[in-house]
Amino acid sequence: MALISPARRTPRLRRRAGYLTIRVTGVLLAVLALGHFALTHLFHDVAETGSVFIAERWASALWVAWDAAMLGAALLHAAAGMAVLVRDYRTEPRSQARWVGGIAALCVALFILGAATLTYSALDPS
């Protein structure tokens, strides 16, 4: 494992954008994700949170908005956070680009999957 060489550092603007993304979405997630866990594991037993529970919850616009915000914030946070890790643990620029690109693609795919699930289920509560 080679050390990070300053000459191959990521451009400053991109690092700043990543830094801000992590901080802003992180503060949001401290509320959204911990609230989500508390609701589905502490206020309700996890065994009660099946399809009936989801149907009731997604009938409310508030919870759909909560879940949509959480989905977007979590995946942005994940992509930006993983980019930091990749830059630390992969030192070859090409390898970095491959990893960052792959993780970004995964996050975009998961966002589409989550957004589609949420939209479809909220519009068609059958």
Next chain:
Amino acid sequence: MTAPQLLFVAGFLAVNVVVAATVVLVLRGARAVDGGAWSAGGVLARLVRLPVERAEANRWAHLAHRVSGVAILAFLVLHLLDVSLYALSPARFDEVHALYGTPVMRVFECGLLSALLFHALNGLRLVAVDLLDLSARAATRVLGVVVVASLLGTVAGSAVILAPVVTGGA
């Protein structure tokens, strides 16, 4: 076990492999950058120093933040996949979701809670360090609060999560 349940179990195992691999990666990286492995005795000697000398703790927090972050992401991928089953068929989703109530998954959920609490509280600490311009000494003191609060929250939450296992309800 049905096919979706088997897929979930496979995904669950993959999540655990990713977490274990991340621990190895992060520890090896720390060793390459900072040099030397830490023997248990050395770590203990460092931890019993006076609080002001415990800047070392910040480095451990940095490593734990990475591992907990990757662990949460690995679980998030699995969780998004299983929830998306709901849109296909609520009955199929319920089959898979039933696994979340099993004792093994409940223990995993306690671990997830500890990772979430530490990552969230330590993340807020890092924001505070930057915004309030905390000194290294203050940052270390806040880290103590973060660790204690995460532990207390995990113990209290685990009692709730594991209660059905203990009383025979799960």
